[in-house]
């Protein structure tokens with residue numbers, strides 16, 4: 001069958017391998033499998049959230065509250081913005097999709113970093129847009145600006161901290177960059193790991209409120225999938241000027257997140273102490289990776305997230321090493337697809353990290 005030609009250049013997104021797949025394909029005992037591949041919170045979610053979800057499980061037959069009032073109120077309070085400046089998505093992924101379709105058409109251009117979150121390109125290609133990438137490994141905003149002048153893209157993606165490298169941009173530099181961009185260019189600032197960056201270094205903390213007050217063309221993205229420990233609930237959000245949000249609403253399917261997701265996210269916002277405690281443990285544990293990489297003579301990228309990127313030496317193949325680890329039940333992310341001979345490892349619990357260090361030593365030459 002012939003399909004829409006825009007699909008031809010699209011590579012299917014490869015999600016972190018689920019535990020079930022490793023059990024099926026490699027016969028590893030499920031209790032020996034550790035997943036450090038999708039940057040989930042290894043400490044789970046707040047016990048208050050689990051309880052709240054159980055308590056409303058008898059409401060599953062009802063469609064969710066499509067106004068999402070309680071969750072939007074919670075987010076508006078957290079970010080000190082207005083409810084009308086917030087949209088909820090089935091993961092922030094869905095908000096990226098809204099943004100792309102609201103802005104891009106088949107002759108449009110979109111600018112993004114050489115190495116960044118793979119879904120930006122996939123969604124942009126759905127709209128038939130042309131992808132333009134910088135050349136530097138890390139976000140170089142001067143290079144972004146030069147390419148912006150040259151190509152005049154309709155849309156720009158900035159990911160800070162960036163996935164899959166973990167580095168973050170200085171907030172002041174980001175704002176200076178945004179001041180040079182015309183207000184008809186939609187700039188997406190993806191803060192999927194912002195809670196981590198804000199904890200580690202206030203200079204990297206981006207305030208959604210400040211961004212949208214100063215810039216009518218900026219969309220800030222956040223998610224419950226990472227620090228809030230709700231990856232399975234598929235809930236994210238966008239914060240922007242009311243006009244942008246209004247345009248996105250035209251693309252939003254009704255009831256785009258579930259009753260359980262709504263409840264989970266709303267309650268999660270009320271237990272900030274849990275999230276901060278997990279983030280504290282994350283950076284405590286990250287030190288073990290820094291020590292380990294030094295011992296092993298491997299480059300580690302300074303990370304402002306809940307994962308580390310280990311850049312392997314030339315005689316070590318990231319694909320072989322991640323496959324060997326997988327066969328032993330340790331799931332990490334091979335970054336070969338991003339043209340990096342590196343693996344990305346979510347910082348786990350102390351026991352998970354210790355196991356990673358043991359297995360890595362076994363599989364590396």
Ligand SMILES: *Cc1c(COP(=O)(O)O)cnc(C)c1O
Nearest residue numbers: 091092093117163192223225236
């Ligand atoms: C995980 C992630 C997202 C989105 O996750 P959702 O689960 O769809 O909310 C967005 N951007 C980046 C950079 C991510 O790492």
